[in-house]
Amino acid sequence: MLGFVPSHEGFERALQRPSWCTFHVEPAGGAGESYGAAMSVTHEVTNQAPPLAGHDPIAGDAALAEACVRHADAATLDSLKALGALAGSEQAQEWGRLANENPPRLRTHDRYGHRVDEVEFHPVWHDLMRTAFEHGLAGAPWTSPEPHAHVRRAVGYLGWTQAEMGHACPVTMTYAVVPALRRAPELAARYEPGLTATAYEFGLAAPAGKRGLVAGMGMTEKQGGSDVRANASRAVPQADGSYALTGHKWFTSAPMSDLFLVLAQLDEGVSCFLVPRVLPDGTRNVFRLQRLKDKLGDRSNASSEVEFDRTTGWLVGEPGRGVPTIIEMVNMTRLDCVLGSAATVRAALTQAIHHTRHRRAFGALLADQPLMQNVLADLAVESEAATALAIRLAAAVDAGEQDFLRLAGAAAKFWVCKRTPTVVAEALEVLGGNGYVEESGLPRLYRQAPLNSVWEGSGNVIALDVLRALGRSSASLAAVRAELDLAGGADPRFDAAVNRLTTELADPEALPLRARRIAGLLALCLQGSLLLRFAPPTVADAFCATRLGGDGGAVLGTLPAGTAVTGIVERSSVSAA
Structure with missing residues (x-):
């Protein structure tokens, strides 16, 4: 039977090194050895990211x-x-x-x-x-x-x-x-x-x-x-x-x-x-x-x-007329669904970048390994597209652009909220087992990720609402088309996507069956228009190559060869407050 007797000298050392506490291990009736000395070797913490704090998620983004x-x-x-x-x-x-x-x-x-x-x-x-x-x-x-x-x-x-x-x-x-x-x-x-x-x-x-x-x-x-x-x-x-x-x-x-x-x-x-x-x-x-x-x-x-x-x-x-009345409220909650999902994506991305800049594997920092850079850059592109569209919707509220907001808000709510669980899951995987543990904060983000896609109308409800906005008000479609036209000619992949959208809308047969496809494509075209006009060319190019061409970004971390992944990740690294 072992008796654990605290050593006075060990307590003093423990006060100086709070990460472990020294105990004198003494078998019953015999001399012992320093248990803490052995534990200090096996419990030395290395190759772990420090706590993420002191950054500014507003001005630093x-x-x-x-x-x-x-x-x-x-x-x-x-x-x-x-x-x-x-x-x-x-x-x-x-x-x-x-x-x-x-x-x-x-x-x-x-x-x-x-x-x-x-x-x-x-x-x-x-x-x-x-x-x-x-x-x-x-x-x-x-x-x-x-x-x-x-x-x-x-x-x-x-x-x-x-x-x-x-x-x-x-x-x-x-x-x-x-x-x-x-x-x-x-x-x-x-x-x-x-x-x-x-x-x-x-x-x-x-x-x-x-x-x-x-x-x-x-x-x-x-x-x-x-x-x-x-x-x-x-x-x-x-x-x-x-x-x-x-x-x-x-x-x-x-x-x-x-x-x-x-x-x-x-x-x-x-x-x-x-x-x-x-x-x-x-x-x-x-x-x-x-x-x-x-x-x-x-x-x-x-x-x-x-x-x-x-x-x-x-x-x-x-x-x-209760439904039209409360829709006034729902339209504003819809804006916050997009904002909240963009925030969840951004929080997960920040954690992923921070982890990879401090974690080493196979002889190098994760952040310096090409495939990880591809994943991080793809997450960053998704985050920037969501952020750009969310703030554009808020600007429409300030400007009183109700026709634009009616259609763009519904499409954005469908797409940005629908993408969030996929993005957060990928960010969690960047941390590996560390990301699956509650203390990392990623499980909380992952559980939160589907919420906004369910709140005030799940994906099908919102996609069908996109069709209602298209059918009831040509002014809404005209306002969105005007936004897309601002980026016309900037990238052939964007122009092709807008043409696909036009073709989809020109075929009224079985529109409800294709409602998700239309809502998603509409949101992607809006994001593409914003990134082509305002984001760095590297970000816009990566977005157009994957979301408007290629596989549509279904699997993250598949940016094509030649993408400036390092620069994209660096842009998405938050700075201190």
């Missing part, structure tokens, strides 16, 4: 910084300096880790048996939320006097959410609710000041008394999913002008929010309602949280099932 200056100006980029420094800090990374390892908890009742329906969060969740709101990433752009407010917000959102993506859901909901709520001017006048504030105040209280408000959304019901016209929740008009809602919501985003847009049936059809958690007189509205969803990813954020029982709400928009 060339593609993102250039897009910000291109669609806004240098002053806009400079205004995000503090946020960028925090986003790449060890502190923000720790917030992200703790928020996901300590997911929210539902409290349905208090100790006395009263129904409370509250969600409790780890304290760092509130740090993440407070940072996002105070830096204007929620509803602030809608009342900002700055001409590039939506671009600024998009750039900040793409950089900041690389630290933690789950809290981005309520940030997005708060941003997206404002244009929809404006269909009810009286309600907008009452609640918009709180929704556009740069203050975060957690807790259930009368909305008028809070410095800042958070919004959520409840569309989906268990019998309908994306088919919201099958919703069974009913609304009954009341004498005071409000409505009493009764029904069940299968997915309600961010249930701890102050306000929600929800859909319910009137005699005229599906209608949209504003439902507060706390009524104007300070009493609790009936908003019964049945359970929190146990999700694949997005674990720091709460998603719930909610029961309405004569719950008070106010009509937003016209009776029976």
Whole structure:
């Protein structure tokens, strides 16, 4: 039997070398040897990447910084300096880790048996939320006097959410609710000041008394999913002008929010309602949280099932026109789906490059080995294309380009979100077994990667929406074609892809069957147009060679011989804050 007796001399050495602790190993009844001396040799850490911290994912990302200056100006980029420094800090990374390892908890009742329906969060969740709101990433752009407010917000959102993506859901909901709520001017006048504030105040209280408000959304019901016209929740008009809602919501985003847009049936059809958690007189509205969803990813954020029982709400928009009304909100969440996916891709790429610049294999750094350079460069091309398109969509919001946004936003949502799991999986593989371990952060990114492709409409729903945008408004197609024409003649592979798109659209037979093909090609042509005009020629050439020609980039790391892979990877290396 062995007895482990601490050595005083060993303790002193351990204090000087905290990576291991010396123990005196002494068999019962006999002299021992220094266990720590042996362990110090076998546990010496070599050939491992140091922690990634101290970089700036906003100004330090060339593609993102250039897009910000291109669609806004240098002053806009400079205004995000503090946020960028925090986003790449060890502190923000720790917030992200703790928020996901300590997911929210539902409290349905208090100790006395009263129904409370509250969600409790780890304290760092509130740090993440407070940072996002105070830096204007929620509803602030809608009342900002700055001409590039939506671009600024998009750039900040793409950089900041690389630290933690789950809290981005309520940030997005708060941003997206404002244009929809404006269909009810009286309600907008009452609640918009709180929704556009740069203050975060957690807790259930009368909305008028809070410095800042958070919004959520409840569309989906268990019998309908994306088919919201099958919703069974009913609304009954009341004498005071409000409505009493009764029904069940299968997915309600961010249930701890102050306000929600929800859909319910009137005699005229599906209608949209504003439902507060706390009524104007300070009493609790009936908003019964049945359970929190146990999700694949997005674990720091709460998603719930909610029961309405004569719950008070106010009509937003016209009776029976709930879907067009809430689409105002969905269009803005769609933008953030693209931004969030671009952020996830960028975060995975940053981890992959960092790892390969410190890890050696077969006698050389991974970053110096040709095949690894090909993989990293291909990941970088994907990231730059996603970033360029995402910020272009935000610029369309600033410019009021609704026709462009209607079609381009749907196509981008389909393609960028659909590509994200593939890209993150490849980045995880760059780290090998290290990437499969939770501490690396890549498993969290991998679980998060499919979310935006499911949120507010899966791939099929969005692809079919692309067809609706094409069919209902020739102005949308004309606006997108004008964007593509700006790069006409710049590269024959791009011109050929645009011609293929034209051919696809000219053949109306079995369009739904080809909806994914059309949506993907449309997004690729938009990305190609942007890269050909604004990215370095090496990046644009690699994109055109693989995404518009070749195998379409289906397998990453297959850039053709002659591609300037070293330069592409160097461009995508983030710099310090």
